[in-house]
Amino acid sequence: MLNISKTTISRKIDKAKFSSLKKTEGRLAHKILPRILISLLILFIIFLFVPWTQNIRATGKVNTLNPAQRPQMLNSVIPGRVEEWYVQEGEFVKKGDTILKISEVKSNYFDPELLDRAKEQVSAKEGAVEAYKEKVEALDNQANALKNMLQLRLEQGQNKLKQARLKVASDSIDLVAFKINQETAKQQLDRFEKLYDEGLKSKTDLENRNLKYQEALAKKVAVENKLLTSRNELINAKIELASIRTEYENTIAKVNADKSTAQSNQFDAEGQVAKLQNQYMNYSVRQGMYFVTAPQDGYVTQATTSGIGELIKEGQQIVSIMPADYQLAVEMLVRPLDLPLIKKGQPVRIQFDGWPALVFSGWPNTSYGTYAGEVFAIDNFANNQGLFRVLVIPDDDGYPWPDEIRVGGGANSMLLLNDVPVWYELWRQFNGFPPDYYKSQATKNKAGTSNQKAN
Template sequence: MLNISKNKVSNFLDLNNYKAGKATLHNNQHKLFRRVLITSAILVIIILLLPWTQNITSKGIVTTLKPNQRPQTLQSPIPGRIDAWFVQEGDYVKAGDTILKISEIKSEYFDDQLTTRTSDQIKAKSASVNAYRGKVDALKNQYNALQQEQKLKLEQAKNKLMQSKLKVQSDSIDLEAAKTKSNIAKTQFERTVSLQEEGLKAVKDVEEYRNKLQEATAKLISQENKLLASKNEVINAELSVSTIITSYNDKIAKAQSDLYSAESSALDTEAQVSKLENSLANYTKRNSLQYIVAPQDGYINKAIKSGIGETFKEGEPLVGIMPANYDLAVEMFVKPIDLPLLHLGEHVQVQFDGWPAIVFSGWPNVSYGTYGAVIVAIENFANANGMYRVLITRDPDYEPWPEALRVGSGAQTIALLEDVPIWFEIWRQINSFPPNFYTPNGNEASKASDAKKK
């Protein structure tokens, strides 16, 4: 059969009489083989020249478009103990519905009448503030009265001082007149004595003029005394002015000191009232925090803290809730080498876990079971695993995503880039080159997406 022996079978048998022999000794087998090779080569060349859409494939998970639509846990801002549950896992709750009730575990908040007692303290302190304000007003009136009284007393003392000075001037003038009269009386007396010695005047006249001289001298001495008394009154008036200023300054300073003390006490009491009001507001708010309510409409996922009487610290998660209304999205993770190739608004194909699909990554038009999406956000900082997070959501121009899709499901994403021949893509893959880098201008990304859909 293999013709490796010198004794050939064909020398003993005619192989054409057998079907197997006829098939083996067929003369056209080489022609058929060449045709197959040529046809295959032509098909391969044609396939290599077909367009291929470059893409970036990655894995992702289903999430929500907005942060407030994602699953969350409810925490208590205060430590406490669970007293009662009002829901069970799987229940639908509306915003504001009570989920559970807690009680205090700190001794300073055990008093059930804490807010009432604090309110009474505020009322007492407020009354004290009013009393201090009344005292302040009274001291202000006293201060103003002392100032007015000082002003009047000073005017009175200054008037008396002026009168004393004027009296000094008047007495000075009277003294000069008395001196003049005294000199005249002395001159007349001396002249009369001379004339009496000459015999021209009688002794009677001398005695008369002597009497007049003595009277003038007495008036002169009296006027000098009056002048000295007037000067003394000026000194007393000046001393009175100084005494009034000093005395009333002391009184006014004391009244002002009392006024400042009263104002300081009033402000200090007001600060205490404000502090008590702050404490009352905190106590009231803390009482409202004893009821954990739903922040938005959603479903209770899991009770993290369970049972009655279980204690917890502030900030510990108590229960998980999933919002009822949300917009689905997929977060995909790409390598740093592929990140510059992605741009906002570019089209992405998504395959969800649980939905069968036939995917041709380079021919999105013939893929089956994939859904259209568009890039809405690109993270600017790598995660701990060295990958960049890209957020995509449903492309409104494509068919809706499955209604039964849930947050947390797995997904496979295919980001579509430029169209290149298949031979170029094979050559790129063999050399481990990244896809072609390009930057869309204006609406070029959306136009490219529309072209891919056609």
């Protein structure tokens, strides 16, 4: 009975006559259920004030921190033919161990004495360079000798020119003297003619004076002729001096031209020597590439080229190697919306694929099977999917990561943010607000120190 009315009739009913009513009123459910509901309500209210760790969930894979420690493919630098394998898949190799041997497939390198012949070509061309050097040195000496001879011949021509000038000056003085003698003889002849006309001089005296006059005139003409000869000798001396200069300068110019030609041939030979030396080194390095060796210690994981006698192309992948020593890191992808909440050094909880785990999203410290990490690096650009890559390394203070983890395995990560009450997290989720910005303890200490200095 509901007993809704204020006037009760329970006293007017004999409950002993009704067994069902007696059993129903004897049950304690109507007393316990309210207590249970009240207890649950109290527990729920208490639960609303329990701390909740905000986090960002992200998926990723196991990788290595150092790019040199990641799995790598060995490529063939040159084309060739597989001759022999020295390792098996899964085998451990050390740095420098031979993995396989290839042989040459290009006809230009079939000669077994290719290096010796290339070295002979280098030696021959080096001999040509030395010969050109000696020729340049000989022509240089010849040009110096011609310059010295030119100097001597020019000094000789200058002396000869000076002598010719002095001779012209001497003959000019003699001509002036003989002109004076001729004029004096003319005057004396004129006086004798007057004296002869007056009868004071004889015919014989007049003839003797005329003879002397003719002799003086003849001597003057001879001196004039001698002066012209001296002047011609002066001109010849000038011409000879110019001819000496021209002759030797032409000879020196020809020697310099031969020297320039020899130097050009020398430089060309030196260039050919450098080219042949480069070719020789290329041959030497190429022969060293017939053996493919391990670049570092590691395990041979997969051979993409197999068999004996198979041809491989230049740059073709041959075998993959996983380095033996590596530092693990988790590479996870986060949304651009969550990127501003992530900072270097931020704690992360990681669940690796293949390791059993019991994860509580809001209480990562109570989760079982997760491992601690911290953010090491954040990319500044997004990938093709619009996600940002974040590298996480092991936390030294946490439990060490399992040794059985392999590169390429999957991982689920939780980036830990601020601790808030459960009611606040529910309110944030209902309203679609982002998580609180995370500040590490180091950042808080820096902020506190800055405030103290400012005060």
